[in-house]
Amino acid sequence: MDAATVGRLCPQCAAYGSWARPGTGLAIFLDAVTGLGLLYEMDRYHEADEDTYSDEEVGQAASVLILAAAGSEESAPGGAVDEAEDDAEDDNWEELQEARQVRETVFAEWLDALTSLTRVYQVLDHFPWLRSWARAGVQLKADHLEVLRAQATRLVAPDSLVLAAAVSVSEKPDLPSDDPAFALLGNPAEVAAQLTSLWRQWRSKVEDSWDHPREQQYHHHLASGISSRRKGYDLMMERAQELLSTWERAAEAAAADEGEECVLVARFPDAALAQHGSREPFVDRLSEWERAVLASYTVAVDWGQPAVTVRVPQLVASCLLSGQYVLAYDVPAQETLESVDVAEPLPGADEVLRPGVFDDTPVNGRRLVTVEHLRALRSTMADAEQLYVVLGVGTGVEVVALSALEQRCGSGWQGVILAGASDLPDAVFETGLLAMPEGASEGAGVWTPRVYDPHDEAFGRSLSAAEGERVLVRLCEGRRNAGQALKSLALARSVADLRDLEAAGYDDRGHPRSPFAPAVWDGLLAMEQLNLEPFGSGSDGDWPRGSGLPLGVLASVQAYTTDAAGRFQGRAHSPDCAHRRPHPGVDHHDEIVTIEELLGNKEFDPCSKCGGYAVRRLTDPQVAFYRAAHRLHDLARLIRTTSRQRAVDTEKFTRTLDELGDLDTQTAEAWFPSRGQARQWQRITDRLRNQVQQPPAT
Ligand SMILES: [Zn+2]
Ligand SMILES: [Zn+2]
Structure with a gap:
């Protein structure tokens, strides 16, 4: 895609729809250039059309208006009989109305041409390699703009404005x-x-x-x-x-007392021109007087800002500086006063949006991302806020939300975008969904009932990452963004602290600006608690009596809560709790602790409704170990209670203990971070085996 290709695009063909995936540099580019973007604007207000008044027509209207301003009643030719005078008055009135209509139209066209050219300059600012292609067209538009401005000026008597x-x-x-x-x-x-x-x-x-x-x-x-x-x-x-x-x-x-002329700079209101295609709302808010002042006294336009420089009589200046107007008027800085420069401002090479910033080129051709690139992304995409995989020299590969990336770029971080969530291949996620057990995604409720029997294979599954995907798919059912939600979930899983995913700022509808749909939080977090009984001490005095099992891979599982150590007023709540603020997910008002830390926090005081915390969903080895620990714990309880009453089902117990105790190396390494913990597990299973094989007490 280069200037030559753009030259071959036709405004009609390019008017609607985008051919590129949203969020890529190409899509931003096409959106800015096609549709109601650059090509559309280049095609408007570049020459006189059937609505444009000729200079003669404008001259005619101007003479009527100037006469009226000078007080036409006195200067009207007198001496005729009354009836003729009445007719002449009617004619005059009609003429005046027509002249006023000409003035309205010319002013409206001039202002629309002004904002159209401003938009053209904004696009060229982002894509400077189009400038040479656009030069001739821009010149046409600038010339036509000047014609309209000159016409507008003739239709207002300058002394009226003063x-x-x-x-x-x-x-x-x-x-x-x-x-x-x-x-x-x-x-x-x-x-x-x-x-x-x-x-x-x-x-x-x-x-x-x-x-x-x-x-x-x-x-x-x-x-x-x-x-x-x-x-x-x-x-x-x-x-x-x-x-x-x-x-x-x-x-x-x-x-x-005319005084000296003053030079002022008029800036367009913030956010003006941001939305292409529609009439600028600020144009409609301009009073007749402000419109006429702009037409009559403009000496230069800085298209980069955009801002208009006006040279006005002192009285007009004191008005503009003291009153409330649509444009913001100010005395220019001294250096700009010296050279009122209408030349195109040339942004630095890094401030413009060339291909290669987003994922539209091979990774080895990526360019450093800057705040300006991200601003361009936001201004062209409706839902730009999403997760991005980025690579920084000092930070390595990370997943961050767009708003976090903006902050980083603003504070000097240097890196490239590898991919946005929407760039990820659909294929990966489609196979994941197809692999879901039949009936898991249909018929069954969103939330699978919790299983309490550790000997049931489904025990602990509700905590799993796989269950997170299933729940997310169910929650997004029938919504267009289900695929994007799954992609976001996959990326979010590599974020070390989920609180970094909190919403940043607000969107234009006033909703917190989150990088993904709220349901993604249910994919990341299980809104339930771990049963940690098996890991409690095995001493007789404790109730419930634990089995003293090592925490293994569960020790590092993250828990999110409002208060991990009972330091604040009130109970601790889970992110899901109705007692908590209404935003979904977690943010920096929450605390993050490991399950091991939480187990040691004697002051932790959970809410009875929500359980006090949510866990980050468990990996497959964590779920497998969680279930194994509960089976062993349950077996220990059975052996303890039944051995005194009747013959133990020795064979069945021994088989289960063999299965749980004789771990292959791979499982042992997946379950226990240290050899010591694996040996501790081994000792406990050995002891239970001995108990089972001892003859029951009589
Ligand atoms: Zn065409
Ligand atoms: Zn609660």
Whole structure:
């Protein structure tokens, strides 16, 4: 995929759908370029079309508007008879409405062209090798943008904008509340209130408008609820009109002192332009006045930011710096003032998204991942948050969530992405699912009933990793993301501390941003406890009486709990407990301990509802050893209790003890981390064998 290939793509063919797997560099690239991305934008607002007004049409509309701003009533040709005058007035009004419509359309087109070109620059920022291909098209768009801007400028009288600014920053004038002409409005206090309200409404109309203040005929609202037939009405309206004229003249006086022009930088609101395809919502929020200011006074656009540089009269500047506007206006830093640079900003080579960052190239061609790459990933993918396998020089191969990877890159970690969860081959997981016992995934409930008899082969299975997969598949049944959930589970299993998988931040819907579906937690953790009775001391005083078995491979099994050692107020809870906060899974509010540590914590005080902790699901050898320990423990109990009453089933017991005691090397190594523990197990089975073979006491 290079610039030549992109040149052969056609905007229509490329408009919808993506051909690449999501999350790969290729998919990000295609998403940015095809669909409603670069090709779409390159094809818009690059030349005049049937909606574009010609310069003549704009000139015609401009002369009508400028005339209206200059006060057309006074300058209208007089002397005709009344009827003719009425007709002329109707015509004028209609002409003015049409001119206003032209102005609206031209401004809307100019702003859409502006945001379209901004999006083009954003894509080119990520994929700089497309620049040479895009150069000619960008030039066309820039030229057309300038044509539209020039048209827009003609449709607004610049002095209207300055007068509006003068009104906006002016103080409340003295109001003639004791003028008898306003007596119809009530006593002097009521008159004062009405006139203040008139002033505020007039000012707010004027400061948002691109028309001359003279065109805001606001005084009629003053007389609402007062009959025009009342005596003094006409006089009052005349005085109100005079009052507006007074305010207008005050604004003109204030505007007369022009002062120096100021250069300001206007930044687009955050997150503007992030979503391609749709109309920019911030454009609709711009007032007429702000739109006209941008069109009339723009001197440069920094496409990289994006930001617009405006050179404005001082009054307009004081407005922009003090008021609330859609764009954020600021005085530029001194160095940018010197050279208002419209050239393309050239990002450093590492900041751009070339192929080779995500899994779209062979591993030996991978490039170091940077914060900018991950930002591009997030801005183009709806569900970018997932688990990634990464390789760092100092950290080796690890599995981390995207948000954790962002943090690392931000703090100087250097490494490459090997694969995302979604990149893993489906084949691995499909065979895993097919291998599940018949009926395990159908008919049976999500949760298999717990088995309490250690001589049953299914004993301990509910704790197993395989059961975790089965449960996850059942929980995701009928959902599209079942495959992704299994992949996430497989990756998450290699994370040493599951608390590192906690949600980081929030997504745009306000949900905690988790790297996988909540059900994956049930694949990682068994929400039940180990029965540790066989590993308790074998002394007679203890109850329940243990068998003193070594913990073996169970010693290092992780337990997650809110309070492993009874240090906090209240009982300890499992991640699954209703007494706990509602988020699924574990996070850094939880504690992680090994089963061995937990067994030694005398202060551990578990909740009776949830059992106090969840275990990280057991490997096959751990499950096998857990069951063997319980069989041996149960046998010891049987031998102890039955030998006194009747003849022991010597043969059966001996057979089981032989099976449990004579471990092959492989099993012994899988069950016991040390030789000492294997010997301890051996001694216990030998002792039981001796007891069985002794004649029963009489
Ligand atoms: Zn086509
Ligand atoms: Zn609980």
